[in-house]
Structures are given as C-alpha cells and as structure tokens.
Amino acid sequence: xxxxxxxxxxxxxxxxxxxxxxxxxxxxxxxxxxxxxxxxxxxxxxxxxxxxxxxxxxxxxxxxxxxxxxxxxxxxxxxxxxxxxxxxxxxxxxxxxxxxxxxxxxxxxxxxxxxxxxxxxxxxxxxxxxxxxxxxxxxxxxxxxxxxxxxxxxxxxxxxxxxxxxxxxxxxxxxxxxxxxxxxxxxxxxxxxxxxxxxxxxxxxxxxxxxxxxxxxxxxxxxxxxxxxxxxxxxxxxxxxxxxxxxxxxxxxxxxxxxxxxxxxxxxxxxxxxxxxxxxxxxxxxxxxxxxxxxxxxxxxxxxxxxxxxxxxxx
Amino acid sequence: xxxxxxxxxxxxxxxxxxxxxxxxxxxxxxxxxxxxxxxxxxxxxxxxxxxxxxxxxxxxxxxxxxxxxxxxxxxxxxxxxxxxxxxxxxxxxxxxxxxxxxxxxxxxxxxxxxxxxxxxxxxxxxxxxxxxxxxxxxxxxxxxxxxxxxxxxxxxxxxxxxxxxxxxxxxxxxxxxxxxxxxxxxxxxxxxxxxxxxxxxxxxxxxxxxxxxxxxxxxxxxxxxxxxxxxxxxxxxxxxxxxxxxxxxxxxxxxxxxxxxxxxxxxxxxxxxxxxxxxxxxxxxxxxxxxxxxxxxxxxxxxxxxxxxxxxxxx
Numbered sequence: 001x002x003x004x005x006x007x008x009x010x011x012x013x014x015x016x017x018x019x020x021x022x023x024x025x026x027x028x029x030x031x032x033x034x035x036x037x038x039x040x041x042x043x044x045x046x047x048x049x050x051x052x053x054x055x056x057x058x059x060x061x062x063x064x065x066x067x068x069x070x071x072x073x074x075x076x077x078x079x080x081x082x083x084x085x086x087x088x089x090x091x092x093x094x095x096x097x098x099x100x101x102x103x104x105x106x107x108x109x110x111x112x113x114x115x116x117x118x119x120x121x122x123x124x125x126x127x128x129x130x131x132x133x134x135x136x137x138x139x140x141x142x143x144x145x146x147x148x149x150x151x152x153x154x155x156x157x158x159x160x161x162x163x164x165x166x167x168x169x170x171x172x173x174x175x176x177x178x179x180x181x182x183x184x185x186x187x188x189x190x191x192x193x194x195x196x197x198x199x200x201x202x203x204x205x206x207x208x209x210x211x212x213x214x215x216x217x218x219x220x221x222x223x224x225x226x227x228x229x230x231x232x233x234x235x236x237x238x239x240x241x242x243x244x245x246x247x248x249x250x251x252x253x254x255x256x257x258x259x260x261x262x263x264x265x266x267x268x269x270x271x272x273x274x275x276x277x278x279x280x281x282x283x284x285x286x287x288x289x290x291x292x293x294x295x296x297x298x299x300x301x302x303x304x305x306x307x308x309x310x311x312x313x314x315x
Numbered sequence: 316x317x318x319x320x321x322x323x324x325x326x327x328x329x330x331x332x333x334x335x336x337x338x339x340x341x342x343x344x345x346x347x348x349x350x351x352x353x354x355x356x357x358x359x360x361x362x363x364x365x366x367x368x369x370x371x372x373x374x375x376x377x378x379x380x381x382x383x384x385x386x387x388x389x390x391x392x393x394x395x396x397x398x399x400x401x402x403x404x405x406x407x408x409x410x411x412x413x414x415x416x417x418x419x420x421x422x423x424x425x426x427x428x429x430x431x432x433x434x435x436x437x438x439x440x441x442x443x444x445x446x447x448x449x450x451x452x453x454x455x456x457x458x459x460x461x462x463x464x465x466x467x468x469x470x471x472x473x474x475x476x477x478x479x480x481x482x483x484x485x486x487x488x489x490x491x492x493x494x495x496x497x498x499x500x501x502x503x504x505x506x507x508x509x510x511x512x513x514x515x516x517x518x519x520x521x522x523x524x525x526x527x528x529x530x531x532x533x534x535x536x537x538x539x540x541x542x543x544x545x546x547x548x549x550x551x552x553x554x555x556x557x558x559x560x561x562x563x564x565x566x567x568x569x570x571x572x573x574x575x576x577x578x579x580x581x582x583x584x585x586x587x588x589x590x591x592x593x594x595x596x597x598x599x600x601x602x603x604x605x606x607x608x609x610x611x612x613x614x615x616x617x618x619x620x621x622x623x624x625x626x627x628x629x630x
Contacts (some may be wrong), residue, residue: 035557203556222560237552241352241518245537245568248360255558 001053001293008084012063020069020090022059024079025162025315026104028252029286029295029308030055030129031201034229052080053292058096059085059104060315067091069255071239075098076106081292082314092257098271104283104309105274120191123147125201127282129307130223134199135171137281143197146190147171148206150178151302168280173293183209193217194218211243222253226300282306316368316608323399327378336385337374339394340630341419344601344610344623345370346516349544367395368607372420373411374400375630381405389414391421391602396607398627407572413586419598419624420589434507437525438462440516441489443478444622447536450486451515451594456514459499461484461505463521465493466617476620484596498524509533517542519551526558537568541615583617597621 011202012021027110036046047053057079061069063190069090075094079085087093096106105248126129126147138145147169149161158176165174166190172241173190186197187209192214203225210220228235244251271278284304286295292310348370351361362368369372372394376384390455392408394400402408412429434455440446441462453460456541462484464476469516480489489507495501498521502510509530515522518540525535543550566627588594599619601610606623614623 031350150459151601201528207556222556225557226561228557235554235557238556239552241522241537241553241566242540242550243568244566245540245570248570248573250557250567251559252564252565253563255560256565258563296450 003290008162010062010084012065012086016065016086016088018066019064019086019088019091020061020066020093021084021086022065022075022076022079023084024057024059024061024082024289024312025074026058027079027081027289027292027310027312028056028129029292029299029310031224031226031229031299034298035299038229052082054080054083057312058103069093069095073104081289081310083289093128094260094263097267101271101274102283104282104285104311119143119196120194120215121145121197121199122187122191122195123171123201123207124177125224125226126165126169126171127305129202130166131199131201131314132169132282133279133307136167136169137194138197138199139170139171139172140273140278145171146175147173148175148177148186149302150176157303157305164282164305168282177206183213187213197221199223200225204228204238208236208238208240208244209251211238211247212242212248214243214247216247218247218249220251221250222251227299237279284308288312316611318605325377325399327380327401331380331401331403333377333381333405334403335376335379335381335390335408336399336401337376337390337394338399339372339374339397339604340389340568341421342394342396342604342607342608342625343371343444343626344591344614344619344625346539346541346614348611349615352622353544367397367400369393369395372627373418381500384408384410389418390523396604396625398604409575409578412582419600420596434458434511435509435530436460436512436514437502437506437510438486438514438516439482439492439521439549440464440539440541441486442580442620443516444579446514446516447479447484447597447621448594450480451484452513453514454485455488455588455593460486461490463492463501465488465491465615472620479597483597497542499527502528512536514538515540521544523551523553523555523629526553526555526564528625529558529562529564531562533562535563535564535566537566544615566600591619601621601625603627 012019023313036125058076061071061073061075064070074096076096076115081086121143123131123135127149128133131147135145135147147165149165151157158178162174163175165171181207191213195210195213196215196218198220200220200222201224216312276278282305284306289312294310295310298304327334331486351359373391374394376386376388376390379385389411390408391411394402436458438446438450441450442464443493446462450460452598462480464480466472466628473493477489479488479492490501502524511533513525515535515537516539519542590628594618597620599621604627610623610625613619
C-alpha cells in the first residue's frame, strides 16, 4: 500500500448522474480486507491495483447528483480509503439517523445484526469489533457466554482483552486462545455440556475444535475466518465436518448487507441500549489516513481492542 | 466380523417387560456402520465387541410384551444383524403400513425424507440407496439434477451406474467421479452457473469442490460422508469453508430419525409414486446373514448399485 496525493475538484464531474461526492470522516478497518486483497478465487470483487482500497466508512456529502442525498448530510456505507470519494453507485449508502451517538459508531455497532437463539454461546475474536457486541447481545438475551481473544505476541495486551471480556462486557468466562495448547480441551472446560451457538470470527482449527464440542441441533454463524486470511500458504482444513451430521448442526454464512431491510428494527433495539449504557462499545482509533495500512496489519496480529477505525477527519 | 451360532428360546425372557422379539427378514447395509465401528469420538453409540452389529431392518414380531406390538406384525426400524433379535426398547420400531409394496423397501425408500428447494441440484453417490431417490424426487420437483457415481476399481460397473442415473432415474447429467482428475472442473462443466443444492453423501474433497461451485444462498444437506469413514488415517480437511460466508451457504446435517413425525406425510407422497412407477427404486440384495460382512465391505468399494440389503429370511 502506498499513500498518493493528487488534486481533485470537490464537485461531481459531468456525466456522473446519480453519483455522490463525499468527504470521508471515519474508515472501518475490517478483517475481510485481506481476503479481498488475496483474491482467493472467491466470488467477490477484489481490489484493483493502483486504486484505493474500499470498505465501510462514515462520510459527509459534499456534492450530490442523486435525488436521495443532499449536500451536508452524513452517510455511512461503502467508500474509499481516501480523503474524498466519488461514489458512483450510492445504493449501499445509508443516512446517519441518530446524531446523538458518536459518528464513528456507524462504522461498527450500527452496522451489525444478530439473532440470538439457544443457551450456551461461544464467540471467538470476542474482543474485536463484532465479537464484543455479539457477546453482549447474547448476555442480554440470557445466554451463558464465553469468549476467546488473544494476540500474536505474548503480551499484556492479551491479558487486557480477556479482562475486558469478563469485566467490561460481562461475559461469563473468557480465555486467551494463545495460551491453550489444545482448543478442544479448553472448550470442554468452559462448555462441559456443549455449545449451542458458535459465532465464528476465526475459522480453521478453532472451528474444528468447536465442531467437536457442539450440542445436538446447535448452530454456527459463519461471520469471518480471520485465521485463514493471513499468510498461510494453504488454508487449514476442517477435518471433522462429520460432526455436523452426527449433531445435526446448522452452519450458515452471512453478510450484514443481506439484512439491511432489518436495519431500522435493529436501530430501535440498539440505540436505547447504547444510551442507557447497557452495552459497552470499545473503539480503537488510528489518526489520519496515512495510519490505515499500519492499522490494517495490526488487526491481523491481534493488536487492536474493539472496533478498529481510522479517523480521516472529525467533521 | 464373525458369524456365531447359538440356540435361543423364541420367547421373551422374564424381566423384559416392554420388549419385542422379532425374526429379522431384511437388513439394511448402510455407510454409517463403518463410522460407528471406528468410534471416531463422535457422540454416537458405537458397537460393542462380541455383540451383533445393529442397523435398520424389516422384521416380523414373534413375541411381544409391549402394548403397541402384536405377534405376527411386520415392523421396520433398528434391529440386530442376526436371525432373531430381542429388542428391549422398541421406541424406534415402526409398523409396516402398506403391504402392497415389497417388504424390503422398508429398509430404504420408505425410511428417507427430503425437502426439495432451489433449481440446480447435485447429488453425490447418486446411484446409492439415498442418492437414487434424492435425484428422482428433485426431478419430480422440477430441478436440473446432476449425479455422480463410481467404484474403486475401474470397471464396467461405474459405466453401468452412470448409465442408470441418466437412463433409468432420469437425471439430466451424470458422471463417473473416478474419471475426473479435477472435481472442480467437472462441476463447472455441469453447473456453469453454480449449484443451488448439494446433497452430500461423500464429504471430503468432493464437498470442497462443491463449495467452490455453490450459488449465492445455496444449501448443502449433509447426509453422509462415505469418503471419510473408510481407511483414511486422517480424514481429509475441507479448506475452503470461507465460501460458505462469501456465498451465504447454509450447511446442515440431519438424521432421518429427527423427522419421523413426518413419516405418514411422506408415505402419502411416495407410495403413489412407487405404485404409478414414477420412481425407479433399485435394490442390490445379498442372500443369507453370512453374506452381511462381504456386502458391507463391498459398499465401501462402490460395488453396490442402489439400496444394498441382506435377505435374512423372506417371511
């Protein structure tokens, strides 16, 4: 990645009907970005060399030729990793609805969805952007919740994360997966009667260990597989899918974008939780667009706590 | 396995209230039997050394101390691989309801369930007991159906199976997986626009290739993983589960026993199909209980066509 500077007109060029020109304020640093970079023959648009990376962000409309968006409005959705972006197809751009909340929240908490079901819940990467919320929502739904977290380097950081899960987010138990020789044994310790729901953010060997410990009719929400996006030459195989038959487990992948129709319902649920401080939302911010590459690579080493984002501009 | 003979009284012993004594007529030879033998730390009852193997069968009640079963009745369900079995807990024993049909059918066709959804369907082990029916049901539901079959030895057998799929069962396309160097390429050839439903009977590398070729919002019914029960020291890993996220695929394991409440509904659907010959059901029978071990091992080499069963006695 390199940072490039050039001059642009802060006006929509002619011939770009329906486009929106935005000033980017906050950019979300997400694990899926490396997956897109690696272009692993997935059916996803991959990044184009010499073009800006894109992802979720919060932006302000500077100019609009689209009837739904007006100059001065705050929006969130897909934008570029740049100070200003011309968004030609603003279909996946949403208006910021509740201005009482920190704007940066729209890169994270206000862009996630979850349906809690079952009794015992395990969340991996539980101190991350998504995991922290999943676990807290599951606690509010009355579940027994265990989370794992860690970081590549043995550090006070991992301790901090585990402490956060237990003492800030109110998980029932938490562990540092880096200190476990045997994930299987660790899960048996925390779930002697098995796991009803696994919210998977990591994939690979952890998913394999979870399948050994699932309860009958359990479910696995496949949200991310950060352990597999990294520098592994060959992704790790999951060798025990037979458990999904024996235990009648449902595994299902999802994108938040499949559930945008539920967004207003979700806001109704989550905004009061935030305002009443029944949810703790931790952000980890890097300042300036030039900090984006470092922040992204920090993410894969577990050097973030909570939702990682870049502050491009505050207003 | 060894065949043992001993003399028993054809009467329920005292102290066995609620038991049923049956004469076994037909025994079903199923892939799951090897999985239970291997005792792969799955949450399943495994076989006990020096005891008979058990599985699905069709039997005749000789003596009963259970209020639901009477002497002379024909039943199907879990029984032992023996001429006569004392079934202490007949909860999973069902009465043969339609006597116009061949009795042996109750080891197979009348014990399976399926909900067809979607447009393009791929069935592996498609000439087997379950696969032959799944494919035909999917055709009746209006789907485009492709099946694969094969056998360990290069033989006329594999040709016969593929021919059967296309010409007897009415699949749209069929292929011998043993002749494909690259499962991925084979699936792309038959499903240029992807697979909506995969009915998985084999697991392993075929499942991996399918995941590469799934359509958005597709589903995978995990019925069996015969490629993994066999002599592999270490089961094959599925390295590309990331596709389940990217394509929002739902994968779900099931046992027919979870769906017994639908059994009468299923009979209403399937009995007319059999009588009107809209379904072709192929059976592969071995005669005599002494042929059971050979039949079981033939199954893992692909030496069966259709539903494999042992005829212990005809009445």
